[in-house]
Amino acid sequence: xxxxxxxxxxxxxxxxxxxxxxxxxxxxxxxxxxxxxxxxxxxxxxxxxxxxxxxxxxxxxxxxxxxxxxxxxxxxxxxxxxxxxxxxxxxxxxxxxxxxxxxxxxxxxxxxxxxxxxxxxxxxxxxxxxxxxxxxxxxxxxxxxxxxxxxxxxxxxxxxxxxxxxxxxxxxxxxxxxxxxxxxxxxxxxxxxxxxxxxxxx
Amino acid sequence: xxxxxxxxxxxxxxxxxxxxxxxxxxxxxxxxxxxxxxxxxxxxxxxxxxxxxxxxxxxxxxxxxxxxxxxxxxxxxxxxxxxxxxxxxxxxxxxxxxxxxxxxxxxxxxxxxxxxxxxxxxxxxxxxxxxxxxxxxxxxxxxxxxxxxxxxxxxxxxxxxxxxxxxxxxxxxxxxxxxxxxxx
Numbered sequence: 001x002x003x004x005x006x007x008x009x010x011x012x013x014x015x016x017x018x019x020x021x022x023x024x025x026x027x028x029x030x031x032x033x034x035x036x037x038x039x040x041x042x043x044x045x046x047x048x049x050x051x052x053x054x055x056x057x058x059x060x061x062x063x064x065x066x067x068x069x070x071x072x073x074x075x076x077x078x079x080x081x082x083x084x085x086x087x088x089x090x091x092x093x094x095x096x097x098x099x100x101x102x103x104x105x106x107x108x109x110x111x112x113x114x115x116x117x118x119x120x121x122x123x124x125x126x127x128x129x130x131x132x133x134x135x136x137x138x139x140x141x142x143x144x145x146x147x148x149x150x151x152x153x154x155x156x157x158x159x160x161x162x163x164x165x166x167x168x169x170x171x172x173x174x175x176x177x178x179x180x181x182x183x184x185x186x187x188x189x190x191x192x193x194x195x196x197x198x199x200x201x202x
Numbered sequence: 203x204x205x206x207x208x209x210x211x212x213x214x215x216x217x218x219x220x221x222x223x224x225x226x227x228x229x230x231x232x233x234x235x236x237x238x239x240x241x242x243x244x245x246x247x248x249x250x251x252x253x254x255x256x257x258x259x260x261x262x263x264x265x266x267x268x269x270x271x272x273x274x275x276x277x278x279x280x281x282x283x284x285x286x287x288x289x290x291x292x293x294x295x296x297x298x299x300x301x302x303x304x305x306x307x308x309x310x311x312x313x314x315x316x317x318x319x320x321x322x323x324x325x326x327x328x329x330x331x332x333x334x335x336x337x338x339x340x341x342x343x344x345x346x347x348x349x350x351x352x353x354x355x356x357x358x359x360x361x362x363x364x365x366x367x368x369x370x371x372x373x374x375x376x377x378x379x380x381x382x383x384x385x386x
Contacts, residue, residue, distance in 0.1 A: 018377075019370045025243060026344060028351060028366075042236050042278040051239055052318055053382055057373070058345045060321040064330055065346035071331070072338050075357040077349060127335075144336045146359035 012046040021047070021054045068110040068158035073127070073143045075153065082110055092190065093151075094171075099189035104161045106196060111161050115152045115173060117186045119145050122175050125185065127154060132168040165200025166193050215274035218266040229266070230259050233281050238317055240285045245292065254292070258284050321380060329379035337372035344369055 016024075016037060023029050024037050041048050064070055066087065083089055087109040092100045095116050104111055119125065125145050129138040145152060152173060169192060173185040194200055214232075217225035237258045241251030261284050265271055271280055330338060336358070343349050343357070351362040351369075358365065 019373075022370065022373055023366075038240065038282055039279065041239060042233075042282045045235070048236060048239055055239075055242060056319045056321050057326075057376060057380070057382070059318060060323070060326045061330065061342060061345040063323070064327060065342050069327065070338065070342065072342060073335060074339065075343060077353060077357065078343050078346070081346070140335045142335055144339045144358050146357065148359075 012044050014040075015044075015050070016040060016047045018050060018054065021051050025051070025054050025058060066109070068108075068155065069160075070155065071138070071140065071157050071160075072155050073140070073145075073152060074112070074155050079110070079112065079153070094188035094190065096186040096188070099191060101191050101193065103193045103195040104158065104164075106162070108158060108162075111156045111158045113154045113156060113171065113188065113190065115154060115171060115186060115188050116150060117152055117173050119147055119149045119152075119185070122147060122185070124176055125152070126174050126182075127152065128172045128174060130170040130172065132170070134170075161192070162196060163200060164192060164194065167200075168192070211277040212274040215266055215271055215277055218263065219269050221267070226263055229263065229277075233262070233278075234259065235317065236278075237281065237285055240282070241289070242318075244289050250292070254285065254288060257288055261288070325380060326376075329376050332379065333372050333375060337368055337375070340365060340368050341372045341376070 020029070020033075020037065024034060029037065041051065066082075066085075068087075079089055079091075088107055089110045089112060090104060090108040091112040091114060092102045093114040093116070094100050115127075117125075122145065124142050127140040127143050128136055130136050143152065154171065169190045171188045171190065173187075174182045175185055177183055214225055214229060218229060234255055237255045238251050241254035242248065245251055245254060258281065262281050265280070265284075271277065273280075330341070333341065340354055340358070343354055344351075349357075351365045355362045355365045
C-alpha cells in the first residue's frame with residue numbers, strides 16, 4: 001500500500017499562485033475559477049499544503065484581532081462583527097480638544113477611542129500618542145481614513161491597557177501641508193483610571 | 203505524473219471494489235485531508251469540516267464497494283462532486299449547526315486541530331504590528347471580519363482593486379516576516 005503514496009506529489013508541476021489561494025480562502029474568486037482551483041486541490045497535496053499555510057495565517061490573524069492587542073484603526077463594521085461574536089467592546093468617544101475619563105476591566109475584549117475630527121479634504125493623517133509630559137510614545141503614520149469622515153476609530157491594545165497604571169494619555173491627529181509641515185486636526189486626552197487589582201505593570 | 207495518478211486511482215478503486223480494507227484505508231488517508239480542506243473553506247467550521255469528511259468518505263466507499271464509479275480514474279472528481287452535493291445538502295439543513303454542537307460540544311476535533319499548523323503567536327503579533335497602518339487594517343478586517351473587498355474599499359475610500367493589491371502586498375510581507383516560503 002505504501003507504494004501508492006507515490007501518487008502524492010511533493011512538488012507540483014503547475015502550482016497555484018499563493019495570492020490565488022488567499023483569494024480562494026477569502027471567497028474572492030469567480031465560480032469558474034473556484035471550481036478549477038478545487039479540481040486542482042483534489043489532485044494535488046502540494047498545493048493543499050500551501051492552502052493549509054494560508055488558513056493558518058488567516059486563523060492566526062483572526063485570533064490576534066479577537067485578543068484586541070493590536071493598535072490600529074478599525075471600522076464600525078469591524079466593531080459590529082466583534083460585538084455580534086460576543087466580544088465585549090469598551091468605547092470612549094472623545095470630542096476635539098476634549099478629555100474623557102476611562103478605564104478597562106478584566107472582562108473587556110476590545111478598547112476603542114472614537115476621535116471626532118473633520119477629515120474633509122485630508123489625504124494623510126498620522127495618529128500620535130503622547131504621555132502626560134508631552135513625549136511622543138507612539139506614532140501610527142498614514143492611518144487609513146476616508147476623506148469626509150467625521151471620526152477616526154482607534155483601537156488601543158487591551159493587553160497594554162489592562163497592564164497600565166492610572167495615567168494620562170494624549171492622542172493627536174495630525175495632517176501635513178504641501179511643504180510637509182505638521183498641522184493639528186485634533187487633540188484628545190484620555191484620563192485612565194486603573195480599576196483592575198494590583199499596581200500597573202509599566 | 204498524470205498517467206501514474208490515473209493508473210493508481212483505477213487500481214485503488216478496483217481493490218476497494220474487491221473488498222480490500224487496506225485499500226479503503228488508503229483511500230481515506232489520501233482523500234480525507236482534501237475533503238477536510240474543502241469543508242473548512244465552505245463551512246468555515248472545524249467541526250462541520252470533520253463531519254463532512256466522514257460523510258463524504260462513507261458515501262464514496264459505499265459507491266466504490268458497490269462498483270458504482272464507472273470511470274475509476276476520475277476518483278478525485280467523484281469525491282469532489284460528492285463534497286459539493288453534501289455541502290449543498292448541509293446548507294439546506296437549518297438544524298445542522300445545533301446538532302453538531304450537541305454532538306461535539308465546544309472542543310475542536312483532534313483531527314482538525316492538528317490539520318492546520320499553529321503559527322508562533324508572538325512572532326505573528328510583531329509581524330502584524332510591523333505592517334503599515336493601512337495594510338494592517340486591511341489584513342485584519344479582511345481575515346477577522348471576512349469583509350469583502352468592496353466593504354473594505356468603501357471604508358477606506360479606495361478602489362477594490364487597490365484593496366486587493368494592498369492585501370496581497372501585506373500578506374507577502376507577513377509571510378516573509380514569519381519565515382513562510384513563497385516558493386511554488
